[in-house]
Amino acid sequence: MMKEAVSFRISEIAKLRPNELPDELTGSNGLVYSSPATLAYNSPGAEGFGVKRAGLAVPESVMLIVSPGCCGRNTSIVTRNPEYKGRFFYLMMDETDLVTGRHLKVIPEAVSEIVEFLPKKPKVVMICITCVDALLGTDMKRVCARCEEKLDGVRVAPCYMYALTREGRRPPMVDVRQQIYSLLEKSVRKGNEINLLGYFAPLQEDSDLIELLKDAGFAAIRQIGTCRTYEEFLDMSRANLNLVLNSEAHAAAEDMYEDLAIPYAELTRVYGIDTVRAQYKALGQVLGVSLDDSRFYEEAANAIEGFMSDFMGASVNIGECINANPYELALSLTRYGLNVREIYATAAPEHMVYIRKLAEISPDIKLYCNLDPSMINYSRSEDKPLFTLGKDAAHYCPDAPNIPWNSDVQPYGYRGIVSLLNKIREEIR
Amino acid sequence: MKGLRKVLTPFAPDQSGAVGVLYEFGALIVVIDAGGCTGNICGFDEPRWQISSSAVFSAGLRDMDAILGRDELLVKKIAKAHEAIDVKFTALVGTPVPAVIATDYDALSYMIENKTGKPVVAVRTDGMHLYDEGASDAYIRLIETFAKEKHEVNKKAVGIFGALPLDMGKSDREKIRSYYLDQGCTTVRMYGTGAGIEDVEKVSSNALNVAVSSCGIDAVTKLNELFNTPYEIMDPSKFDLTFDSGRTLVVHDEVCCKTIKERSEGTVETATFFDTHNDDIKLTEEDEFTELVMNGNWDNLVCDEALLPLIPEFKGNFISLPHFAVSSTGDES
Incomplete structure (x- = not known):
C-alpha cells in the first residue's frame, strides 16, 4: 500500500495550544528526513x-x-x-x-x-x-x-x-x-553610530531601513557584512545602539549591552505592509524621532496593488528555505489576495500567532513538515500552484516556477516586499 | 604537521561509504548523528540524492540523548518511521557521536529487530576513517545478514563490488557492465548501484565476483571463503588508460592503480590515500604527496585535479582521473 506524507489542515492546528503541536509538524521525537530544507540547515x-x-x-x-x-x-x-x-x-x-x-x-x-x-x-x-x-x-x-x-x-x-x-x-x-x-573591545560610543545585528550578509542595497536611519541622523550604520577590514569591524564597538534584525542575535546584543554598554532594540522581518509601518513607528519612538516612511509605504502599497491586479487569487506553495518566516509570509500574501495552498515548514509555538490568523481567512491550507520521515512519500500535487516560494518548495513542486528568495543579501522592510513581488512577476511572466 | 590540512579538504568519510553501498537496497538507513553527518552525506557525498531519493534519515540526536544514552527513544523513532515508509530492513550507520558514547550496536540492533520484526544491518563507522573502509564494512555486514543460503551457480551471472559513485562516475560503471555483457554474461549484479537485496540473498549464484575498487575486495574474498566463488580484482573501465613509455605515477584507488599498472608497458608507480591490499605507496599527509610528486622525476601524473594545488611546480604531463571521494566531481547527474 502506498503511504502518504503526513499533513494537517491549518484550521486543525489553529485549535491547538502552542505546546500541543503534533510531533509530525515540529520534527521532534522522530527521525529526520533529509529534505532540501533539512539539508540547508542540517x-x-x-x-x-x-x-x-x-x-x-x-x-x-x-x-x-x-x-x-x-x-x-x-x-x-x-x-x-x-x-x-x-x-x-x-x-x-x-x-x-x-x-x-x-x-x-x-x-x-x-x-x-x-x-x-x-x-x-x-x-x-x-x-x-x-x-x-x-x-x-x-x-x-x-x-x-x-x-x-x-x-x-x-x-x-x-x-x-x-x-x-x-x-x-x-x-x-x-x-x-x-x-x-565578543571580539569587540570597549571604546567610546558615538551618538550617531548604529549597528545592524542579525545577518552575516548586508541588507539589500536600497533598504528603506537604512534610508530611514540616515534620515534620523545616523552617520555610520554598520553591518558585519559590509565591514571590509578587521579595523572596520572593531569600530562596531562605537555604536550608540544595536538594532537586532534576527532573533538569533539577541544573545549577542545582550552580551554587548553587558560588556560594551551598547543598548539594543529588536525588529522582525515581515512582509505585511502595515506591520512594517508599525515597527518603524515603534523604532522612531525608541530613537526619539518621527520616522517619515510615507514614500516607502506608498511605493510598497502601489507594488502590492499592481501585482494583485494581475495575479489576484493566484495559487502559491511556500517552503522554509527562504528569507522570511514562512507563516508570516503566507499570512501577508493571503491578506494581499493570493491563494496559499501548502506550506512546508517546521512549526514552533511562536508560529501560532500567524497560524491562527491564517486559519481564520484560509482554513484549508495544508501544513507539511520538511523534517518528517513521511515526506519521502510526498507526491506532487495534481493541481500545481502558479508558483512556489522558497528553495525547498521547488523540490516538492518541480513543475511550477520557483522563486528561491534565499539569497545571502537580505531583503527587508517595504523594499523587501517590493523586491519580492517584482521577482515573482519576473519569474512567472 | 600530522593531521593538519592546509590545502585539501578532507576526503569522503567512512559513513558516506557505508551509505553509498546501502543506498539502493531498500533499507531504512538511519545515520546515528545530530543531523550534520546526514546532511554531509545526502547534500554532498551522495550524488544520487539529487536524482532519486532513498530512505536516509538522521537519528536527530540531541545532547541529552547522547549523555543519557537514550537508545529506547531511538528505537521508538525508528519503529515510527517503519510505520510511515515501506522498507525491507533497517541499516544503522555510525558517526563520531556513537563512537564517543560507545553505543552498543548489537544491543541496539536486537532492540530494533524485536520492535520492527525486520533485520538490522549495523555498520560501525565513526567518521574518522575514509569512505572505502565504511563501504567495505557495509558489504560485509550485508553479506553476513542476507547471504545465508547456497544457491545453484548461474554460469552467466557476475557480481560487481565497489562501483559506487564515490569510486567512479556513471560512465565508468556503464563501461564495466558493458564489458561483462560483452564477455557473455547475461546477469551483471552491481552491488551498491543497481542490485537489490534479493541479489545479495542470491549472491552465491554468481559464477564470478569482481572487486572494481578497494572497497569491494574484502567482500569478494569473503564470498570466496563462504561459497568458493572465484573472484577477480580489476577495473575494466580503466583498460584504455595505459602508459607504454616514460615514468608514470598514478594516485588513486588501489584497484584503479593496479589495473593501469598491469596493462601498461612503461614504468608505472602507484600511490593511494585510501586503504590498500597491495604495495602501493600509502599517503596520509599533504606533504607526502608533494614530496612524492616533486622528487620522482615523473613524466606523467594521473590523479584527481583536486590534488594539483599541492604541486604547482609540477612540469610533467597531467592526466585527470576524477575520484568523487576526493573532489566530489564526476558525471553522476
Whole structure:
C-alpha cells in the first residue's frame, strides 16, 4: 500500500495550544528526513550561513576546523566561492584523540603553522569544533588563550558547530554570533553610530531601513557584512545602539549591552505592509524621532496593488528555505489576495500567532513538515500552484516556477516586499 | 604537521561509504548523528540524492540523548518511521557521536529487530576513517545478514563490488557492465548501484565476483571463503588508460592503480590515500604527496585535479582521473 506524507489542515492546528503541536509538524521525537530544507540547515557548511561561513564573517579571519574528517568534508562547497578560498584549514582527529584529548595539545602548534603558512597574516583565527568536543566537554576558550600566547597580536576565538545542541538554550547559530561580537573591545560610543545585528550578509542595497536611519541622523550604520577590514569591524564597538534584525542575535546584543554598554532594540522581518509601518513607528519612538516612511509605504502599497491586479487569487506553495518566516509570509500574501495552498515548514509555538490568523481567512491550507520521515512519500500535487516560494518548495513542486528568495543579501522592510513581488512577476511572466 | 590540512579538504568519510553501498537496497538507513553527518552525506557525498531519493534519515540526536544514552527513544523513532515508509530492513550507520558514547550496536540492533520484526544491518563507522573502509564494512555486514543460503551457480551471472559513485562516475560503471555483457554474461549484479537485496540473498549464484575498487575486495574474498566463488580484482573501465613509455605515477584507488599498472608497458608507480591490499605507496599527509610528486622525476601524473594545488611546480604531463571521494566531481547527474 502506498503511504502518504503526513499533513494537517491549518484550521486543525489553529485549535491547538502552542505546546500541543503534533510531533509530525515540529520534527521532534522522530527521525529526520533529509529534505532540501533539512539539508540547508542540517549541513552547516553546505548552504547559507552556517557556523563555518558565519565564523568567517569576521573580516581578515581564517578558520581551523578541529574535528573528525567527516565534519570538514563538505566545506569544499564553501571554498568554491573565491571569498573563502584559502581560509579553511583542518586538524583531523582520530580515535586516540577522542579517548585522550591529545588533539587539544597540538592546536596551538597548528594555529602557529597556519599563521606562518599564510602569505598575509590573518587578524583572527576562528577555531571550529564539533559534536565530539561538545561531548568531551572541551574548554576551547582556554585552548584559544594558549594559542594567542604563541602569536603576535592575532586573535583566536572558538566557534561551536554543535549540532547536538540545536534546540538547546544556546544553539550554534546563536552562539556563533556571541563569539564573533565578543571580539569587540570597549571604546567610546558615538551618538550617531548604529549597528545592524542579525545577518552575516548586508541588507539589500536600497533598504528603506537604512534610508530611514540616515534620515534620523545616523552617520555610520554598520553591518558585519559590509565591514571590509578587521579595523572596520572593531569600530562596531562605537555604536550608540544595536538594532537586532534576527532573533538569533539577541544573545549577542545582550552580551554587548553587558560588556560594551551598547543598548539594543529588536525588529522582525515581515512582509505585511502595515506591520512594517508599525515597527518603524515603534523604532522612531525608541530613537526619539518621527520616522517619515510615507514614500516607502506608498511605493510598497502601489507594488502590492499592481501585482494583485494581475495575479489576484493566484495559487502559491511556500517552503522554509527562504528569507522570511514562512507563516508570516503566507499570512501577508493571503491578506494581499493570493491563494496559499501548502506550506512546508517546521512549526514552533511562536508560529501560532500567524497560524491562527491564517486559519481564520484560509482554513484549508495544508501544513507539511520538511523534517518528517513521511515526506519521502510526498507526491506532487495534481493541481500545481502558479508558483512556489522558497528553495525547498521547488523540490516538492518541480513543475511550477520557483522563486528561491534565499539569497545571502537580505531583503527587508517595504523594499523587501517590493523586491519580492517584482521577482515573482519576473519569474512567472 | 600530522593531521593538519592546509590545502585539501578532507576526503569522503567512512559513513558516506557505508551509505553509498546501502543506498539502493531498500533499507531504512538511519545515520546515528545530530543531523550534520546526514546532511554531509545526502547534500554532498551522495550524488544520487539529487536524482532519486532513498530512505536516509538522521537519528536527530540531541545532547541529552547522547549523555543519557537514550537508545529506547531511538528505537521508538525508528519503529515510527517503519510505520510511515515501506522498507525491507533497517541499516544503522555510525558517526563520531556513537563512537564517543560507545553505543552498543548489537544491543541496539536486537532492540530494533524485536520492535520492527525486520533485520538490522549495523555498520560501525565513526567518521574518522575514509569512505572505502565504511563501504567495505557495509558489504560485509550485508553479506553476513542476507547471504545465508547456497544457491545453484548461474554460469552467466557476475557480481560487481565497489562501483559506487564515490569510486567512479556513471560512465565508468556503464563501461564495466558493458564489458561483462560483452564477455557473455547475461546477469551483471552491481552491488551498491543497481542490485537489490534479493541479489545479495542470491549472491552465491554468481559464477564470478569482481572487486572494481578497494572497497569491494574484502567482500569478494569473503564470498570466496563462504561459497568458493572465484573472484577477480580489476577495473575494466580503466583498460584504455595505459602508459607504454616514460615514468608514470598514478594516485588513486588501489584497484584503479593496479589495473593501469598491469596493462601498461612503461614504468608505472602507484600511490593511494585510501586503504590498500597491495604495495602501493600509502599517503596520509599533504606533504607526502608533494614530496612524492616533486622528487620522482615523473613524466606523467594521473590523479584527481583536486590534488594539483599541492604541486604547482609540477612540469610533467597531467592526466585527470576524477575520484568523487576526493573532489566530489564526476558525471553522476
